[in-house]
Amino acid sequence: MTATYPPATPIWCAGCGHFGVQAVMLAAMRDLGIPAHEVMVLAGIGCSGTIQNNLGTYGYHALHGRVLPTATGVHLANPDLTVIATGGDGDGYAIGMGHLVHTFRRNPSFTYVIMNNGVYGLTKGQNSPTYQSEGAALDFDAVSLGLSISSTTFVARGFARWTDQLHRLTVAALEHARAGRGFAFLEVLSPCVTYNDTYPVWEATLDDLDARESYDPSSRAGAFSAVSELADEGRMAVGLIYRNGARANGELARPAAEDVRPDRHAAAYADLMATFRVRSGD
Amino acid sequence: MTATYPPATPIWCAGCGHFGVQAVMLAAMRDLGIPAHEVMVLAGIGCSGTIQNNLGTYGYHALHGRVLPTATGVHLANPDLTVIATGGDGDGYAIGMGHLVHTFRRNPSFTYVIMNNGVYGLTKGQNSPTYQSEGAALDFDAVSLGLSISSTTFVARGFARWTDQLHRLTVAALEHARAGRGFAFLEVLSPCVTYNDTYPVWEATLDDLDARESYDPSSRAGAFSAVSELADEGRMAVGLIYRNGARANGELARPAAEDVRPDRHAAAYADLMATFRVRSGD
Amino acid sequence: MTVETQRKLADLNVMVAGQGGDGSLTVANLLGVVLGRRGFRMYTARDVASRIKGGHAAALMRGSIAPRGCMGDALDLLVAFDDEAVERGGPWLAEDGFVVFDASGGPAPREYLPEGATVFEIPFARLAVRDLRRDLFKNSLGFGVVSRILSVGDDEAADVLTQRFAHLRRQVADANLRALEAGFAYADENGLTAGSGPWALDSAPNSDRILISGNEAVAVGFLVAGGRFFTGYPITPASEILSFLERRLPAFGGVAIQAEDELAAVNMAIGAAMTGTRSMTATSGPGISLMQEGVSHLGSAEIPLVVVDCQRSGPSTGMPTKPEQSDINMLVHGGNGDFPRIVLSPSTPTDCFHLAAAASNLAQRIQGPVYLILDQAVSQDSVTVEPFDLGSVELAPGKRLDADDVAQLGEYRRYLVTDDGVSPWAVPGTPGGMNLVTGNERNEWGHVATGAANRVTMLDKRMRKIDLVRADLPLAHRWGDPEAEAGMIGIGLELGAMEEATERLAAAGVAISGLQPRTLWPVLDETIEFVRAHERVYVVEHNAEGQLVHLIASVGAPHERLRSVLKYDGVPFRPGELAGRILEAEGAAS
Amino acid sequence: MTVETQRKLADLNVMVAGQGGDGSLTVANLLGVVLGRRGFRMYTARDVASRIKGGHAAALMRGSIAPRGCMGDALDLLVAFDDEAVERGGPWLAEDGFVVFDASGGPAPREYLPEGATVFEIPFARLAVRDLRRDLFKNSLGFGVVSRILSVGDDEAADVLTQRFAHLRRQVADANLRALEAGFAYADENGLTAGSGPWALDSAPNSDRILISGNEAVAVGFLVAGGRFFTGYPITPASEILSFLERRLPAFGGVAIQAEDELAAVNMAIGAAMTGTRSMTATSGPGISLMQEGVSHLGSAEIPLVVVDCQRSGPSTGMPTKPEQSDINMLVHGGNGDFPRIVLSPSTPTDCFHLAAAASNLAQRIQGPVYLILDQAVSQDSVTVEPFDLGSVELAPGKRLDADDVAQLGEYRRYLVTDDGVSPWAVPGTPGGMNLVTGNERNEWGHVATGAANRVTMLDKRMRKIDLVRADLPLAHRWGDPEAEAGMIGIGLELGAMEEATERLAAAGVAISGLQPRTLWPVLDETIEFVRAHERVYVVEHNAEGQLVHLIASVGAPHERLRSVLKYDGVPFRPGELAGRILEAEGAAS
Ligand SMILES: Cc1ncc(C[n+]2csc(CCOP(=O)(O)OP(=O)(O)O)c2C)c(N)n1
Ligand SMILES: Cc1ncc(C[n+]2csc(CCOP(=O)(O)OP(=O)(O)O)c2C)c(N)n1
Ligand code: SF4
Ligand code: SF4
Ligand SMILES: [Mg+2]
Numbered sequence A, B: 001m002t003a004t005y006p007p008a009t010p011i012w013c014a015g016c017g018h019f020g021v022q023a024v025m026l027a028a029m030r031d032l033g034i035p036a037h038e039v040m041v042l043a044g045i046g047c048s049g050t051i052q053n054n055l056g057t058y059g060y061h062a063l064h065g066r067v068l069p070t071a072t073g074v075h076l077a078n079p080d081l082t083v084i085a086t087g088g089d090g091d092g093y094a095i096g097m098g099h100l101v102h103t104f105r106r107n108p109s110f111t112y113v114i115m116n117n118g119v120y121g122l123t124k125g126q127n128s129p130t131y132q133s134e135g136a137a138l139d140f141d142a143v144s145l146g147l148s149i150s151s152t153t154f155v156a157r158g159f160a161r162w163t164d165q166l167h168r169l170t171v172a173a174l175e176h177a178r179a180g181r182g183f184a185f186l187e188v189l190s191p192c193v194t195y196n197d198t199y200p201v202w203e204a205t206l207d208d209l210d211a212r213e214s215y216d217p218s219s220r221a222g223a224f225s226a227v228s229e230l231a232d233e234g235r236m237a238v239g240l241i242y243r244n245g246a247r248a249n250g251e252l253a254r255p256a257a258e259d260v261r262p263d264r265h266a267a268a269y270a271d272l273m274a275t276f277r278v279r280s281g282d
Numbered sequence C, D: 001m002t003v004e005t006q007r008k009l010a011d012l013n014v015m016v017a018g019q020g021g022d023g024s025l026t027v028a029n030l031l032g033v034v035l036g037r038r039g040f041r042m043y044t045a046r047d048v049a050s051r052i053k054g055g056h057a058a059a060l061m062r063g064s065i066a067p068r069g070c071m072g073d074a075l076d077l078l079v080a081f082d083d084e085a086v087e088r089g090g091p092w093l094a095e096d097g098f099v100v101f102d103a104s105g106g107p108a109p110r111e112y113l114p115e116g117a118t119v120f121e122i123p124f125a126r127l128a129v130r131d132l133r134r135d136l137f138k139n140s141l142g143f144g145v146v147s148r149i150l151s152v153g154d155d156e157a158a159d160v161l162t163q164r165f166a167h168l169r170r171q172v173a174d175a176n177l178r179a180l181e182a183g184f185a186y187a188d189e190n191g192l193t194a195g196s197g198p199w200a201l202d203s204a205p206n207s208d209r210i211l212i213s214g215n216e217a218v219a220v221g222f223l224v225a226g227g228r229f230f231t232g233y234p235i236t237p238a239s240e241i242l243s244f245l246e247r248r249l250p251a252f253g254g255v256a257i258q259a260e261d262e263l264a265a266v267n268m269a270i271g272a273a274m275t276g277t278r279s280m281t282a283t284s285g286p287g288i289s290l291m292q293e294g295v296s297h298l299g300s301a302e303i304p305l306v307v308v309d310c311q312r313s314g315p316s317t318g319m320p321t322k323p324e325q326s327d328i329n330m331l332v333h334g335g336n337g338d339f340p341r342i343v344l345s346p347s348t349p350t351d352c353f354h355l356a357a358a359a360s361n362l363a364q365r366i367q368g369p370v371y372l373i374l375d376q377a378v379s380q381d382s383v384t385v386e387p388f389d390l391g392s393v394e395l396a397p398g399k400r401l402d403a404d405d406v407a408q409l410g411e412y413r414r415y416l417v418t419d420d421g422v423s424p425w426a427v428p429g430t431p432g433g434m435n436l437v438t439g440n441e442r443n444e445w446g447h448v449a450t451g452a453a454n455r456v457t458m459l460d461k462r463m464r465k466i467d468l469v470r471a472d473l474p475l476a477h478r479w480g481d482p483e484a485e486a487g488m489i490g491i492g493l494e495l496g497a498m499e500e501a502t503e504r505l506a507a508a509g510v511a512i513s514g515l516q517p518r519t520l521w522p523v524l525d526e527t528i529e530f531v532r533a534h535e536r537v538y539v540v541e542h543n544a545e546g547q548l549v550h551l552i553a554s555v556g557a558p559h560e561r562l563r564s565v566l567k568y569d570g571v572p573f574r575p576g577e578l579a580g581r582i583l584e585a586e587g588a589a590s
């Protein structure tokens, strides 16, 4: 066997939530039996944005905030790959916000695992858009945002410490995207122990929708109210919040698989050329 | 009186919805008795992004997609100005999307009047994120997006042809922002007769929430369901959709009014300098 | 006027102008067909305000037996649908030019016209044909008068018109024919009888030709060179590349996508390029500014991508519909950090086709960014050229590894340090080829590494890639007298005017040796040598700073020999104007 | 060791290193206080991996009686908390250097150390004080040993330590004192008795001084020059400007805001600047790339803004914590179109202060963009300097109009064409001053206008503004022998090494004349004349392409006289290293 890069040892602080994310990602890929060479993990820039080095798959370190358009490009050019975009809340919810909305809107079939810790870990602890000062309400919640877009097909949230559920959610997200059902959005509450240790807050305020018998994740409006109600009570929903059965894509083009020997297309090229011909009037 | 620039004649195609927007903007400023020199109208780039030339106020033509951060900067530096950001759907919902979400989140007290026509008028008719092919559902609705953000305080939608309502909404938006209550978001459905004549569709599918006796614009979740239900029926809500009574800002700094004569601050500057002093141990 | 005074024309410059809403300015197209049938070549341009209806719009057309790459010095014929058209076109009109004017609103504003001009004032309103749309009517009527001026037979004119409207409803064609006849009738009244106008058109043997713009040629070149993924965001004057590829790529298994902005455009293209798909994005100055981080990343992470800049007048939003060459600096020097890049600069549509293909190959070979720099005129003006030699395009795959190649290696490192700087590349999906791609400094495996020695090794490796392809970089186009004392350098839209000015200068006894560099960066030795080989070199540029002069001097061309010939008013050089500028300077020089 | 062999030190280079999580590397700070009391000046730097805990982190410190602007050639003292610290610091250690090593995990890896080095291996674990956090403990213990090596009195050491922990709980201070004593005890065991170590510190008259980094100095300069609005987005090595101003601006009525990205940052700053508020934004290479469209817009729309680039190693994400000077090209040449801009380049913190203030004034005067270009070392290294002369900062308001001024005009046009290119400016809110600001080409009123003549007038007007301020642009700093044959040019972090290398070279008989241009763009005549005045000029740069060489040559400095001295490994020059490079080249030259 050809030796490829040795997966890196995580550089995270002991106790960082990102460890939990890595563990479930590896487990989910193993469970689904996806060969490493068919997976491309793209990551933003941040502490979270080093996860791709640790997994053994194809890995890419995007520009800060641009992981979603890049992943979209990979997916559109080669829909046979299992594409997993990852990153932090600074990456995805600050500089990357526009792309997030557009990705929900376009609904391309890949997975996005975003590690939300309310801060910019790598640049030493500045607040991110999801930073929550004690007692104050959260200004911005990506789950609600995702639910506000009608083409959204998959929204889930897990907690880095609740590994079983996170594992289930990750598998569900990958399955959704791999089945061509669209964009699988999974936010992981992943505390930064160094700059914003939210383990205790989250342990105390999370509410597991998966555990509610009556919860119906197929209603977008229902999901929105459930999430909003909890937010009004100062709580936060986790679980498989919304999943839509529709198939996102019809048959996709496969440009990466295209044979581009010019001779193969010679006739078609010539036809195209002919559309520019100046009629000499014959 | 010193002569200032002559307001321009609109360059829009006859029948363009943007005419309606201009009319109500002028009327609303007149109604509220705001002197022209206290108003700064910022515009994106697009056909819509020429409105600022026609009004007689201070006007600014932003970079494409950046009208919201620029307006935020103006407002933060001089909160005494009445700041009105304007632009098109390409400007605000494509390239400007990230800033839109962050502006909702920050909730600065200015008004945004966005002219949605589903296309890029100025660049000759390409689809915008709100382009709706016949029969298909709308992927993206900014009203829902605004409602999904918990710090949002004002969301309204009007139709360029329903001038009375649009006038009321514009006045309400300006009042909201001028009272320091936060970001007043007003989407105007403003058809592009040249590339996407949506007058008939909108005439047929708009639903006026203002006309519903029972409608309560003070509930965010309620507004979201009302809007979603209509969308499910292929209809679209207009009216004052959501308004929140809370005051956005406490006392604001007024850097533009700051006196920056160095002598005035000499002592404070020296104190600051002293914080870097190396203790010589004495 | 009698047949005796009939002038034979081999070079005709025409402007058809009015408000944008006046319709398609079809006169120009109709006339184009007439000229085409006689073996004329076309150079066509548009001059529009950057707004929608109601703005001034002009179609400019030059038909000539000789191949020409720009508009001529003066207009022979002005078809003006309003006063503004006369105001704008008048100053360009030749002393003996003709004007066909819509006089519905009053007589033509003569003050803008040369004394000797002949003006036909046609009261379109009176001649109005009720059942016709006014704009179409105007054009057909105007074409009737024009065909008489040019002594085109009435039957031929009718035939051309019929062909033009063949795809429309029968009534439309009929109505237009009636308008044409109204034009003939007006001409008769004014002494322009059939077949014996003041001018007649020359002719030349015809051959199979195409009429194509630079933007279209770039798109075709990209496609033929195996390009299968394109992203764009609407912007003047680049949008045609997006719309063309949106229409055409799918049939070839490709994808063209309108991104939400230029940041998404370049990053989607980066994503696609990483899968091994040949990718491209195109925009104009403001969009290129937004893509600078992405381009630096291409250079760092070693990802092949072609980025097209259809330059317009800057700075900032500037004048979107006007040509300029003021992004040279940014393309050569923009983006953070030191990284290898190539900047190719085509001029004619044929050149656009070949350099787009070359760019695609070079990007694969250096696994990095290749810019293609156009300007509004090169992008949007359509020119008659010979059909492209499709067979000449060969695909250079670069150092790619498939599963079998990988299997034969003991180990696979994405950023292997090699002699030529290029690391063999297994794209995602290749069994056994798993690797890490990053914009951080990294070791051969792709793991982040900041050690000093590794850093130098890696940076040098990346820079070496330029040397690998240097000998294959597109060489300059040359013209004129290589022995001349004075040289002339220019790119893009300057070429047509430079070549024609060189003819005029030669006629005036001034010999010029010309160079159009087709590779701007790296600056090739041929360019520096060209400067060294001439006593003085006129560098003709559409910008205010003399960006090309700075560029060439920065790498060692003797600064004191370079003479800037600058223009930044948004208007292309006319050949006579350029020749005049050089003559004046030569007067000073000698 | 006896007192006889005691060496008197006037220049001490120290490295304290371990894993980032090992804490604050307080030894360096404690030692700094000791040195400060003796009139030493400090040069302090950090060398950290761009990650959080667990990465290697080093505090570098040079204390010297003479003012120095860089680290010295070799480390005298290495306090190493792990093997990696020895591996990294060892190669820099002086032949007779001292190492204090945490030997809990085993002996020091001697292979990285010079033969002559003295190593104290301290088993921190055995000496552990139960109730102390290990990292603090280490530092105090280490400080005990270090103070014995440097013959600092035990009482003074205890005093310094007590002061340092004065603001903490009593127990913490006590515990640290016990750790210090453990250090003394260990020293005693190893023959390092109190007050009579191998080295003793020299001293000099003390004066009032500050220890400040370039980033902090820029922030202070901005504030004192009336800066009241700042936007930033976190990025290494610029973030300190944001955090400093977030803390300090509000007290002065100002606003500092963390934007959602760099596009928002520059555009928020544009908005604020339009209100007449002096504004600034700061970032590093990737962020500057993203701001290119905004900067071009500043030039076009005529809006005053200071943009700070704290350069790091590129391209792309590069090496965020390493210094480089590879954005010069982008700042001078980036952005679409031709527009006026100024690029100022400070070196010392004092220079940072003054040029930040100058930038603020110049931006107001030209109503356009002024860049301030730093590099990671200039930004983040802290240096002892004289307190800034706050009184020297005067505010140049530029051509501003208030309501009364406006009332006296017959008419007010925002883009009035004036002789000096600057149009009088009434900011929003000014009664009667309503105007239009745009990035499109426009007429004097601010209405979009694309006519050729207007375009030229407007572009020329904008460009003229540079001439208005040219004579006031900050001049270069010079040193060395102005009569020397060989010149040396460099900016930013090169200055300290260049000045010290010049001393060494002089000692070796090579005379050098030095120039640190403080205005990079426009290139001032003084720079070109400097090159002309020397037979050869070494251009010392931290980049791979020789960006400064290209820049200077592009505007006419004789290219053949310029000799690149490049370094791009992410490490600053040591003075001896630089002197060596020049000596070698001079050997070749003569
Ligand atoms: C264009 C650009 N701006 C800023 C940065 C600096 N930067 C690196 S990581 C980061 C934020 C990281 O926060 P987050 O995404 O939340 O990841 P975390 O470290 O918390 O996992 C920033 C701002 C950058 N690399 N590029
Ligand atoms: C960075 C950048 N990209 C692209 C453009 C080109 N552009 C000008 S206007 C426009 C879109 C206009 O659409 P919209 O905002 O919907 O306004 P409308 O014309 O429909 O009123 C675009 C893409 C630009 N000016 N700048
Ligand atoms: S700084 Fe925070 S986010 Fe980064 S590795 Fe440490 S705990 Fe995790
Ligand atoms: S193109 Fe459309 S948006 Fe633009 S002015 Fe015309 S109708 Fe209005
Ligand atoms: Mg984070």
Ligand SMILES: [Mg+2]
Pocket: B046, B088, B089, B090, B115, B116, B117, B118, B119, B120, B121, B128
């Ligand atoms: Mg629109």
